[in-house]
Amino acid sequence: MRYEAPDTIKAAVGLLSKAKGTSRILAGGTDLLVQMRSGMVEPDLVVNIKGIPGMRDIVADKGGYRIGAAVSGAELEEHGKVGQMWPGVVEATNLIGSTQIQGRATMVGNLCNASPAADSVPAMIAAGATARVVGPKRTRDVPVESIATAPGKTSLAKGEFVSSVFLPKPPARTGSAYLRFIPRTEMDIAVVAAGIAMTLNAKGVITAARVSLGAVAARALLVDACAEAIIGSTLDDAALDRLAAAASAAAKPITDKRGTVEFRTKVAGVLARRAAVIAYDRARG
Amino acid sequence: MSAVHVSTKINGDDVEFVCRPDESLLDVLRDRLGMTGSKEGCGTGDCGSCSVTLDGRLVCSCLVMGAEVGGHEIGTIEGMAQGDKLHPLQQKFLEGAALQCGICTPGFLIAARALLERNMDPTETEVRYWLAGNLCRCTGYDKIVRAVMDTAKDMRKAAAKSSAKKPAAKKSPAKKTAKKGARHAA
Numbered sequence: 048m049r050y051e052a053p054d055t056i057k058a059a060v061g062l063l064s065k066a067k068g069t070s071r072i073l074a075g076g077t078d079l080l081v082q083m084r085s086g087m088v089e090p091d092l093v094v095n096i097k098g099i100p101g102m103r104d105i106v107a108d109k110g111g112y113r114i115g116a117a118v119s120g121a122e123l124e125e126h127g128k129v130g131q132m133w134p135g136v137v138e139a140t141n142l143i144g145s146t147q148i149q150g151r152a153t154m155v156g157n158l159c160n161a162s163p164a165a166d167s168v169p170a171m172i173a174a175g176a177t178a179r180v181v182g183p184k185r186t187r188d189v190p191v192e193s194i195a196t197a198p199g200k201t202s203l204a205k206g207e208f209v210s211s212v213f214l215p216k217p218p219a220r221t222g223s224a225y226l227r228f229i230p231r232t233e234m235d236i237a238v239v240a241a242g243i244a245m246t247l248n249a250k251g252v253i254t255a256a257r258v259s260l261g262a263v264a265a266r267a268l269l270v271d272a273c274a275e276a277i278i279g280s281t282l283d284d285a286a287l288d289r290l291a292a293a294a295s296a297a298a299k300p301i302t303d304k305r306g307t308v309e310f311r312t313k314v315a316g317v318l319a320r321r322a323a324v325i326a327y328d329r330a331r332g
Numbered sequence: 333m334s335a336v337h338v339s340t341k342i343n344g345d346d347v348e349f350v351c352r353p354d355e356s357l358l359d360v361l362r363d364r365l366g367m368t369g370s371k372e373g374c375g376t377g378d379c380g381s382c383s384v385t386l387d388g389r390l391v392c393s394c395l396v397m398g399a400e401v402g403g404h405e406i407g408t409i410e411g412m413a414q415g416d417k418l419h420p421l422q423q424k425f426l427e428g429a430a431l432q433c434g435i436c437t438p439g440f441l442i443a444a445r446a447l448l449e450r451n452m453d454p455t456e457t458e459v460r461y462w463l464a465g466n467l468c469r470c471t472g473y474d475k476i477v478r479a480v481m482d483t484a485k486d487m488r489k490a491a492a493k494s495s496a497k498k499p500a501a502k503k504s505p506a507k508k509t510a511k512k513g514a515r516h517a518a
Contacts, residue, residue, distance in 0.1 A: 050336055050353030050399045073397065080356060080395045081376045093353065095400050121389065145465020146443065147380055150389040151396070233464045234378075 052095040056181050056210060059094050064183045064206030066092040072208050074102070074117045075151035077144065078160045094208075102210070105129060110216030113179075116155035116209055121146075123154065133214050134329060135223030135242055135322075139170035142227065145234055155209045161195035161266070162236075168195070168267040169242030169259035170225040176214050182207035192259070195266040218255070220247040222329030224322040227261070228314050230305075237262045238306040241294065241318040243326045251281050251331060258290070258323075263298035263315050270297040273319060282327045290323055291316030336399040342367070343411025351398040358382045360398035361408060369409035369438045373467065380466035383439035384408050390446040392465075409438035412445065421445055421483045430479035432470035440466050444480045452487050454480075 053059045063070050068091030071079050082088045096102050102117040105126050112129050120140045123129060130137035136154075143152050143166050157167045158178065171191045178194055180187050183206040191212065194201050203209070217223075223244040229235035240261030248254050258273035272293040280286035300311035335350045342365070351360050358375075361367040361384075373379035375394045382393040385407035393408075412419045421444050424430070431437045440463065447454060447462045454462070459480050460473070468476060 048353050049334060050397070052400065073400065076397065076400075077377055077395050080397070083354060084375055093397070095397075097400070119389075144377070145380065146446075146462050147383055147390050147392045147465045148377055148395075150386070150391045233461060 048090055049092045050095070051092065052098050054098050054100070056099055059096055059099060059208065060181055060183055060206050062092065062094055063208065068092070070094065072096055072116075072156075072159070074156045075119060075153045077148050077152040078156060096208070096210075099210075108213065111214050113211050113213045114154060115211050117153055120149040120152050120154075124149070129214065132217060133170075133174050133223050133244075135225040135244060135326065136167065136170040136174050136176070136214060139225035139227075139240075139242060140167040142166045142225075155212055158191060158194050158212070159201055159203070159209055161197070161199050161201050163195075163198055163264060163266055164237040164240065164262040165195075165267065166225070166227060166237055166240065166261070169240050169261040170223070171212060171214075171242075172259035172267055172269050173225075173242035173244040173257045174214055174217075174223055175244070175257060176212050178209045179211045179213065180207050181210045188213070192267065192269045197265045217244070218246045220249075220330050220332070221245065222247075222326040222331070224325035224329065226318045226322045226325070228306075228318060236305070239263055239298075239300075239311050239314040239318055240267075241315065241322045242267075243319065243322045245277065245323070245326050245330055247327070247330045253277050253280055253282060253286075253327070258294070258319060260294060260298060260315050260319070263300040263311050268297055270294065272297060277323060282323060287320045287323065291320045294319035338399060338402045340401045340403065341405045343406070343408060349398070353397070353399050355398045356394050357384070357386075357396040357398050357401055357406070358393040361393060364398075367408055367410050371435050371438060373435065373439075378465075378467070379436070379439075380443060380463075381436045381439040383442040383466065385442065385446060388446075388449075390443055407442070409442055412441060419445065420486060421448070421480070424479040424483045424486075425476070428475050428479040428482065430471060430475040436466060436468040436470075440468065440476055444476075444483070447480070448484055448487060452484055452491065454484060456481060 070092040071090040073093050073095040097117045102115040104115045106113045154167045157165045176191045177188045225242040227237035227240035242259045245256040256274040258270050261267045276289035276293045277286045295312050295316035298312045298315040302308045339348050371381040373381035377392045377395040384393045
């Protein structure tokens with residue numbers, strides 16, 4: 048195994064493009080080192096991107112925030128302003144692991160590890176976040192939901208990596224929330240998760256919404272039917288019932304040691320409903 | 333596998349080492365530098381017994397590559413006591429019997445110190461959540477949490493005392509140095 052720590056994106060892309068065998072990006076390393084240790088992955092090349100300018104920065108951009116690929120969960124929380132703008136995203140990211148893990152783990156790593164249960168991903172999808180993909184041919188900005196394709200698999204081509212995610216400026220009266228179900232209070236992986244963002248008009252009517260479900264399919268889902276279920280409403284009981292039904296209908300989970308198909312399907316609706324109530328209250332301010 | 337040469341700072345001292353690129357910082361500390369205070373419980377970032385600080389930030393050293401710490405500052409349990417003088421947390425852990433087998437203790441101490449450096453007045457809930465990444469199979473956590481809360485209380489008292497003496501603040505650093513020197517002489 049070769050270890051490289053380039054100081055430019057260009058050099059990193061060059062290394063990844065030319066590499067034979069298996070290459071891995073090292074940002075927080077909280078997934079990579081565990082996978083290497085268990086023998087799940089034996090990289091021929093590890094590229095540490097933390098020394099590349101911008102990777103550890105949170106930058107105000109077009110009214111929103113661009114978050115570098117190596118910004119840790121703790122740094123995101125301490126920034127404060129990102130959490131005021133997109134509380135759902137920061138809360139979701141801060142749910143990942145312990146204090147020690149928060150000191151290292153990154154949102155972009157959570158995205159590119161492509162676990163269907165990744166906490167930050169449904170929250171980012173709900174926020175309409177985009178990922179900046181750098182590579183040998185060009186740099187492209189893509190919706191976050193297009194990165195993961197299946198457990199452990201991404202749409203990134205050889206030589207490409209995600210250098211940052213962008214959280215756009217939310218319209219006035221926008222609220223966001225993320226909830227997950229775990230059988231304990233801390234230090235666990237989502238059995239079911241729901242991330243929601245919504246925008247209200249002055250009368251409290253929902254004019255736009257994005258709803259994403261985690262851990263109920265091979266990747267986090269963006270569920271248009273859930274958004275349609277609540278747009279035009281003031282999130283009354285009937286709208287919440289429609290939302291829960293749409294979320295359960297969209298869930299296509301598996302049964303594993305952490306939950307059954309039946310449980311996950313039902314809880315997808317319950318969490319979507321509860322997250323919507325929180326997001327609505329936040330949107331009203 | 334090509335070896336990596338690393339220059340870093342551990343507990344304030346300049347340290348150089350050579351390691352394989354797949355070695356964790358914990359492997360380097362224990363097997364190359366002989367600093368065996370940091371323990372390996374799980375090796376997967378779940379138990380916290382390998383906790384160290386990296387540029388002041390609490391991390392699991394089993395999830396940090398040895399190759400990537402060049403130019404950074406590491407704090408380990410070996411740097412916690414000043415000579416024979418235990419850190420207040422260490423003293424309270426002893427007094428309160430906040431340990432039994434001791435394997436998790438270095439990790440708890442490093443993690444608790446990181447908490448108290450940020451928040452000298454944590455609630456019990458804050459202490460428990462902050463330490464959720466440190467597992468102990470002996471104590472049931474209660475004595476550990478109490479030791480951290482008691483240390484915080486002492487630190488607040490000491491801070492209140494020193495701020496009450498603020499007008500004479502200019503003199504106190506000199507006093508401290510003198511004391512330290514005396515301790516070393518002794």
